[in-house]
Amino acid sequence: MSHQHAENITxxxxxxxxxxxxVTKAQLPRPLNWKxxxxxxxxxxxxxxxxxxxxxSKDNEEYLTAHGRIAAMxxxxxxxxxxxxxxxxxxxxxxxxxxxxxxxxxxxxxxGVKFLLLNDxxxxxxxxEESQISAYLx
Numbered sequence: 001m002s003h004q005h006a007e008n009i010t011x012x013x014x015x016x017x018x019x020x021x022x023v024t025k026a027q028l029p030r031p032l033n034w035k036x037x038x039x040x041x042x043x044x045x046x047x048x049x050x051x052x053x054x055x056x057s058k059d060n061e062e063y064l065t066a067h068g069r070i071a072a073m074x075x076x077x078x079x080x081x082x083x084x085x086x087x088x089x090x091x092x093x094x095x096x097x098x099x100x101x102x103x104x105x106x107x108x109x110x111x112g113v114k115f116l117l118l119n120d121x122x123x124x125x126x127x128x129e130e131s132q133i134s135a136y137l138x
Contacts, residue, residue, distance in 0.1 A: 014071055017042050021112025031074040034120045038098065039113070040068040041133070049132070066102040066116070067133050068116065070094050076136065077100055077120040090126065097127035 015022035031037050041083065045053050070092055078091035092098050100123050105116035127133060 014039055014115075016113040018045070019112040021092050023097070023111045023113050025072075028072050028115075029108070029117075031072050031077070031117060033074045033076045035068060035074045036092075036116055036118050036122075036123060037072040038068040038075055038100065038116045039065075039071050040116055059112065066099060066104070067099045067127060069095050069100060071086045071115060073120075092123060092126050097131075098123045099127060099133075 013022050013024055014028070028037060043053075071094065073094060078087050078089075079085060080087065100116070100118055104122040105118040107138065108115050108117060
């Protein structure tokens with residue numbers, strides 16, 4: 001899973017393990033209004049033991065685990081559309097891990113790094129940092 005590598009937000013780096021590309025916060029688009037920019041989780045193609053996974057395994061994992069990390073948020077994210085007053089709920093922040101619907105969002109690639117642009121109400125939960133997410137087949 002790629003993530004911010006630095007504490008300083010202005011020098012934060014978002015990277016893509018597959019393309020070996022990265023972007024800084026300054027290179028990210030600024031989401032407008034109630035939009036949220038999320039970097040989807042990146043599936044590892046190699047196990048800890050060195051086995052290379054089949055492309056179908058990667059596709060299944062990406063499809064079944066719709067989660068990622070918030071890279072940026074618009075000024076009206078999690079605020080009332082008319083008044084601008086913050087919602088009275090637990091709201092995610094930049095760098096939080098979140099889940100979303102598997103078909104949600106606009107897919108964009110910035111300097112080789114994949115992101116999703118979602119509405120704030122398309123995020124479905126905040127994932128605690130210590131939690132491990134994986135796909136399951138029923």
